[in-house]
Amino acid sequence: MLRKTLGNFLQTLGKAPLAFIINLGYFTQFVAKSVYNCFMPPFYLRLFGAQFLNIGFYSLPVVGLTTLFAGMVIAIQTYSGISEYGAESVVASVVLISVTRELAPVLSALMVAGRIGAAMAAEIGTMRVTEQIDALVTLSANPFRYLIAPRIWAAIIVMPLLVLFGDIIGIFGGYLVGVYKLDFNPANYITNTMDFMQATDIVMGMVKAGVFGFIISVMGCYHGYRSKGGAQGVGEATTNAVVTASILILISNYLITELFFAR
Amino acid sequence: MTENKIEIRNLYKAFGKKQVLNGVDLDVKKGESLVVIGGSGTGKSVLIKCIQGLLQPDSGSIKIDGIETVDGGGNIHEKMGMLFQGAALFDSLSVWENVAFVLLQKGKISKKDAKNEAIRVLRQVGLAPDVADLSPAELSGGMQKRVGLARAIITKPEIIFFDEPTTGLDPIMADVINDLIIESARGLGATTLTITHDMASARKIADRIAMLYQGKIIWIGTVKEMEKSDNPYLHQFITGSAQGPIQMEV
Numbered sequence: 001m002l003r004k005t006l007g008n009f010l011q012t013l014g015k016a017p018l019a020f021i022i023n024l025g026y027f028t029q030f031v032a033k034s035v036y037n038c039f040m041p042p043f044y045l046r047l048f049g050a051q052f053l054n055i056g057f058y059s060l061p062v063v064g065l066t067t068l069f070a071g072m073v074i075a076i077q078t079y080s081g082i083s084e085y086g087a088e089s090v091v092a093s094v095v096l097i098s099v100t101r102e103l104a105p106v107l108s109a110l111m112v113a114g115r116i117g118a119a120m121a122a123e124i125g126t127m128r129v130t131e132q133i134d135a136l137v138t139l140s141a142n143p144f145r146y147l148i149a150p151r152i153w154a155a156i157i158v159m160p161l162l163v164l165f166g167d168i169i170g171i172f173g174g175y176l177v178g179v180y181k182l183d184f185n186p187a188n189y190i191t192n193t194m195d196f197m198q199a200t201d202i203v204m205g206m207v208k209a210g211v212f213g214f215i216i217s218v219m220g221c222y223h224g225y226r227s228k229g230g231a232q233g234v235g236e237a238t239t240n241a242v243v244t245a246s247i248l249i250l251i252s253n254y255l256i257t258e259l260f261f262a263r
Numbered sequence: 264m265t266e267n268k269i270e271i272r273n274l275y276k277a278f279g280k281k282q283v284l285n286g287v288d289l290d291v292k293k294g295e296s297l298v299v300i301g302g303s304g305t306g307k308s309v310l311i312k313c314i315q316g317l318l319q320p321d322s323g324s325i326k327i328d329g330i331e332t333v334d335g336g337g338n339i340h341e342k343m344g345m346l347f348q349g350a351a352l353f354d355s356l357s358v359w360e361n362v363a364f365v366l367l368q369k370g371k372i373s374k375k376d377a378k379n380e381a382i383r384v385l386r387q388v389g390l391a392p393d394v395a396d397l398s399p400a401e402l403s404g405g406m407q408k409r410v411g412l413a414r415a416i417i418t419k420p421e422i423i424f425f426d427e428p429t430t431g432l433d434p435i436m437a438d439v440i441n442d443l444i445i446e447s448a449r450g451l452g453a454t455t456l457t458i459t460h461d462m463a464s465a466r467k468i469a470d471r472i473a474m475l476y477q478g479k480i481i482w483i484g485t486v487k488e489m490e491k492s493d494n495p496y497l498h499q500f501i502t503g504s505a506q507g508p509i510q511m512e513v
Contacts, residue, residue, distance in 0.1 A: 042368075042370075127353075130349055130351055131347045131348070131349060131351040132351050132352075132353055132354075134312070134317050134347070134351065135345070135347055135351040135352075135353070136353075137315075137316070137317055137340065138315055138317070138340055138343060138344070138345045139340070139364050139365050139368070139414070140340045140341060140365060140368065141364070141368055
């Protein structure tokens with residue numbers, strides 16, 4: 001009796017880590033296969049273009065709004081924190097650094113993960129449960145090249161551009177608050193911003209964005225590709241894609257920052 | 264030996280603890296129409312997915328034209344066409360792009376020629392040319408099946424698989440699809456493997472019928488032999504009786 005209970009207990013205890021390891025195995029295999037197929041012809045330029053437009057162009061409003069308000073709020077917070085002395089140059093520089101290094105890449109990536117990661121998981125998941133992916137195989141098309149590679153390429157290439165756009169809008173948000181609310185001199189604000197601007201900050205933000213683009217597309221495709229069990233399965237895949245992508249974005253953001261900025 | 268188009272020996276496939284295929288042996292002769300019948304969950308779909316390389320069997324052998332395919336040998340997909348249960352049309356593409364998918368993939372044909380070819384095959388399955396530019400979501404279930412059939416036969420495959428071709432259709436449309444299957448397979452001289460639990464359909468399109476039960480082929484023979492057979496499992500299935508040796512898990 002005791003032995004049986006203990007056995008059941010151990011079995012339950014072992015199930016979760018075992019499932020985790022199995023899934024990790026599937027995931028690693030999936031990523032390796034995806035990356036390999038990203039470099040293998042045929043390349044579907046039309047599908048890449050469609051994804052580029054979808055991830056990039058149609059995300060402009062959401063990325064613009066997010067970074068605009070992020071820049072604005074940083075300006076106010078910085079000003080209220082150190083209002084007495086040299087606020088003008090401090091606000092401009094803090095807005096610049098926080099937007100280009102962190103806020104634009106991370107907030108844009110989280111917004112795109114919600115918008116695009118979910119859409120990828122839902123679309124590929126639906127194709128999986130309606131056997132469209134099997135149909136691709138029977139029609140001699142490799143699903144990794146047809147479905148996944150264009151998405152990964154598009155996300156990696158378009159995310160840095162989105163972040164560059166977010167940088168400009170975010171800094172503009174700081175400028176709006178600085179000039180129209182805090183009564184800074186517009187010319188001085190711009191001069192201060194330019195003085196503190198460093199190419200490495202902007203480039204690092206864009207490198208991060210490329211990594212985030214990879215994470216978003218891979219998580220979206222992975223969860224979609226492995227979804228099963230009809231509408232419920234697709235729903236779960238969508239949620240998992242967004243949650244895992246968001247967490248990985250935050251973790252990798254820390255790791256990249258530590259790698260390049262911690263001295 | 265060469266008479267067999269598909270040769271399956273000792274095929275095993277399990278999902279977790281559930282043994283779905285339990286040693287399947289099956290031969291499909293060149294040019295014949297073989298129908299595999301069996302209840303839901305008996306492994307019919309798994310069987311044709313294994314043959315097409317969509318699933319990797321745990322063990323066993325599948326030979327197509329005498330070439331072992333289990334380890335990814337032979338360029339099998341070029342010889343095959345498949346009509347999926349839910350048609351599985353790509354909803355991001357128009358009807359003609361679905362039908363001409365393989366032609367466009369190979370890129371050896373202009374878009375205009377591919378479309379003309381798609382329209383020709385659509386006509387063959389009884390669809391008007393103006394359907395070509397619609398999206399699959401705008402079509403009825405029967406029309407989707409026809410488009411799926413057109414997509415499967417446009418490359419003139421040597422083997423065509425039909426996964427529950429009549430499921431979800433009214434009896435008249437089901438019979439229309441049956442006729443189309445017979446016509447298109449005969450026209451191409453193709454070998455066909457159909458899985459179904461629709462006995463009317465099976466009787467109509469089959470040269471031979473095989474019954475799959477608990478992961479094994481338990482009976483195989485012609486339609487005439489089936490009607491006379493005293494195999495209790497087969498008898499229960501074709502008469503659709505709840506009483507008999509097959510116990511459904513409820």
